Amino acid sequence: MKVKVQKERAGCALTLLIMIVFCVIVLLFPVCGSVSLAGWVQSPGHPQGYDPHSNLTWKKCAPTGHKITLTLIHLDLEESFECEDDALKLYADEVLLFTLCGRKSMKELQASVNPFLHSSPGGCLSASFLADYSNTERHTGFRGFYTVQDVNECMDPENECTQLCNNYIGGYRCFCRPGYILDSDKHTCQVSCSEDRTGSQEGVLMSPEWPGPYPENAVCSYTLAVEEGLQFELTFTGVFDVEKKENGECIDSLTIKPLSGDAETLCGRDVPSSLLTRSQRVEIIFKSDHKGANRGFSLYYKTRGMKCTGPVTPKSSLYPQDSEYLTGNKVTVKCDKGHVLKSNESAEVEYTATCQKNGQWSPVIPCEPVDCGIPELPELMELSDKDHPTTYLNKISLKCANKYYQLDKNDNFICNAEGNWVSESGQTLTEDLPKCEAVCGMNTEVSFGGRVFGGKPARSGQIPWQLFHKQLRRGGASLISDYWALTAAHVVDGLENTNMTWLGGIVNSQDRNPVTMEANKIIIHPNYQRVPVGGDRKNFNNDIALIKMSARVQLGPNIRPVCLPNTTNGPVMEGKMGTVSGFGGFEQGSTSAILRYGHIQEYPSEQCVFEDYFVTDNMFCAGDEVKRVDSCQGDIGGPLFFPMLGYGTKEQPYEVRGIVSWGPARCGHVSKSYYTKVQNYLGWIEETMANN
Template sequence: MKVKRESEFFLTLPIMIVFCVIVLLLPVCGSVPLTGWVQSPGHPRGYDPNSRLTWKECAPTGHRITLTLIHLDLEESLDCEDDSLKIFADEELLFKLCGRKSMKELQASINPFLHSSRGGCLSVSFLADYSNPERHTGFRGFYAIQDVDECTDPENECTQLCNNYIGGYRCFCRPGYVLDPDEHTCHVSCSEDRNGSREGVLMSPGWPEPYPENSVCSYTLAVEEGLQFELTFTGLFDVEMKENGQCTDSLTIKPLSGDVRTFCGRKPPSFFVTRSQHVEIIFRTDHKGANRGFSLSYRVREMNCVGPVTPSSSLISQHSYSEYPTGYKVKVKCDKGHVLKSIQSAEVEYESTCQNNGEWSPVIACEPVDCGIPELHELMELSDKDPPTTYKKQISFKCNSQYYQLDKTGHFTCNAEGYWESESGQKLTEDSPKCEPVCGMNTEVSSGGRVFGGKQARLGQIPWQLLHKTHTRGGASLISDYWALTAAHVVDGYEQSTLNWLGGIIDGLDKNAVTMETEKIIIHPNYTRVGKGKEQKNFDSDIALIKMSARVPLGPNIRPVCLPKKTHEPVMEGTVSGFGGFERGSKSKILRYGHIQEYPLDECDPVKLPVTDNMFCAGDDVKSIDSCKGDSGGPLFSPVLGSGSPDQPYRLIGIVSWGPPGCGNASFKAYYTKVKNYLDWIKETMEKN
């Protein structure tokens, strides 16, 4: 590449030599020319067609390279498509030139921009096409490598003073400051080691004048074991703080052990004892501000101990002190509901001695007693998955099915003895809640209909209705998830047999019925049994309990009915249901129901059988609604179907027992076992079995 004539080279040589001598100890040296010329081939005579030239020069560190065009005469074309001069800085195109420009034009619009970045490069690309209709002299430019004054660059990061030299710059500090190892930041040398000093005064640099910026002062206080420092702030306290309360500058007091405290603002810290034989006081400032700092005095005093020895405990001593001297012994007693952590027992007390370093020894933590996760009954779970189980914490139980509810409160608190305690003060083991079936609720509400000639029930309307059809057809009422009630005469003679009952259906032939197998059949002891083939002479106490061999799977279509209350007033109206006879005595495969009312016994024809106070009669004179053969053992419940609610659940008031041979005769009424007379027997029998 031809960039200069021979005579020009010799003109620039002395400059290069002098530069290298001057900066011999600096990074810029060697064969890098400081100045030179770059021009088109044949200049100034003119360039030939298809002429080409490329040129590139880079500046050393701390320098930049500039180019000054003094002549430009190229063929003019649209967008300089024919002949062109391209000038690049750091690989980025600055200008694409062609045509003629005067020196004045070049100085005004081109030359001020022809320079590289610090340590960067300039490059030139000249290209002429195949034709040249008239002679053009080309271009010529002068390049120079110049030192950059980094001190004028705001990004040089010198915090105080800057000194520029050829090829670089150095930061330095004002008197009283030292330069950090980062060679840019100035700070005050203000750290002191006052090891062994028992009293004195510490002040921020320059006190009481404003403290300097970028300060990190560390004052170290240290004395022998058995002593501690107490600090008192004197005079003005003025350490820069933001409006939001955060510290811009800060004073931090850091004892060998204990809490670290940081202060700022205008409110002086109060007197305090460090409880440490070694204290480091650190004062930090940022790069600006005019605050005045702090002044504090320190002195030593004998070490002592304060209580409590450990959280959740108290001291037992012959004398009560705010501070205890070295060697003093106390008894440490855990607070109520806490025990010693490292002792596997219910111990709550131990002896501790005040040491020279102001610490108690031994120190055994007092931790809250833990009642643990209690054993859960079947169908029960905790309201919270992983509840805390320590002293005074609470847990709650709930049933894991919507068809069950707790029989009593499910809230318990961990007491000081480590037992879960109910709101009434009883232990969980003594007063444990249980999940009992929700009784007397159905899925669907309806009204109207009959049993004898009655209306068909819909699925879920009478979910406690059970059906037995293996021997003599009969019904029963589910009263829990294990027990059912029926008439004694339905199961008389089958006590030792295994009977199957069907539930959760309204169609006696439904293949999806829930089948329940009996484990026990318990007939009331006052019921008068008869031999096979003999007629029943007395239906008093016509009631029996059936225990199933497995828990009945409760759901929307199979649920228990509630038992009546002992104080229940006479029911004037209720609903009877069953799979028994309807319309001319034919048995129904569909569950039917109807509403009937209770009548005084003197208005009912006893059909020559004895009537007792354990019975009542019911029917309907207008619509001839009645229970019939095959309905025996089934329920008569109140309120009438369609009127039940959570506040007024359905209750079993009667069991279909006996009646006249014809069904639905207005002159005769059917008789029902009065369930409320047998509540004690039902409860005792279920508890024993």
């Protein structure tokens, strides 16, 4: 009984204490206006007990500079697993702190719960109580006492006051020690050290508290200014000690800022050299951070007469040359090689400038690099890099506009001092302009086997240089550039003045979409012997002709030129097989609508004797007696090319070594025919193409 009475007295004493605190806070109510500074929060029906389905939601927020605290003095709720039946949930600033149920004594609440029931400054506390549908015994619920308290911001190390802090109800303020002023951020104390020395021509400037360590958070601005015609010379005396990092970056800094020109920032321990400012007005700015014990600087300043120095403008030189020039001195400014005066249409490179009283030159005309501009290029050619600079000493390179062409020589040019693009040999672009020549001897598909007489059909792109003519006289030709084709003279003999149409890019003569080429010129070899109409030809010497088309042939995957031979003597096919192609006969008495090809070899002339026919060194015999491969009527003028189809490479492209010329009347009977030896006519071909 005695113990129970003592507990009741202790409880009454605590309640009385809380009531006294409550009364004191109520007396201070006007301090916070309409905000309640203290009060109680309890479960419905407390202390008699709460009913089933009871609930309560409570929330209180503190004003700026205050926080709210809650002290639980009683807790008696139904005990359940994880408080899933009856529960009191407590939150601080919307964050759940505790979920409580069961019974806890005042001592337990004080030890494990109450120390954490407070908000952040200006934050909120909230509680949510919810009971389920029934309890096996009656529980009294909970009760707590909340108070709104001032926050002592000066105890917060993050309040950012650099020197002194004064706390008051609802806030705090920073203030400074004597000799310092509060910055506009209301937190930083700065030393008051700015000084205007306008008109002073000689004197000493020192960091604050020199020769002792300079104070923290110093921002000092010293202004030096005199009349026009004078400039300041600065000389550092004694110790120079301005804090910097090991990597050389300035922590504190001394900045010399003239009226014109670049500012110079100094720090470290090396005494700077004397500085001639070349300015009648100089601002000297000293800054320090919030820590350190460095000694600072001392400098002596004086004035001297203003002088001009060179250069007047970059990329130029002065005449006469001197280290300094007096006011009124005149100089000739001459642009360096490859540079001209800016915005000068006459491309002048020099002018006269005069030294002014302020130490500046007038006039100042910049020198800019010569611009060669974007060159005019012929059709099919373009710059490798369209956005590349075109000024002095910059380089450009050229390329052909599509992959079916390549440059015939060096493609690099440099912009010279005269504004011309020149090659490595020193010739101008117009004198040494490369040409885009059609890539020859390359096809887009490879295959093996087949014959012309009874041969195998070609596929698109296999023999892209094959041309075909089926009007007036059936025959073939070989495209050797994007303008010229090569054929046998007797294919075009007598047709020089006709509108001769050639077809290309096809493997079927009935194709409705061939590349159509109109002949502009037909040039037969001058030593070719023409036979009168109705005459019997026995001599096919010099059986070669060139055809120039009226327009550039649009090259593509199915129409590309074949190369000319790169040799002028020796065996035509070097003892290997070549390939002949055409739209001629492939069986006795029939011609082919399909392009066919076959592989043949070269034979000595003594093995190819045809009665009464005239054989010269300008022709050679080829065929295949074993497989009975041969050219035939309708193949006349077409190509015999090497290496054999399927074996051409970039290193050894296909070359037209022979032109189908003449042979036995019956195709396949002997399986040998004669071909014009193209290598004997390279000079005539090149000269004719160049002159026409």
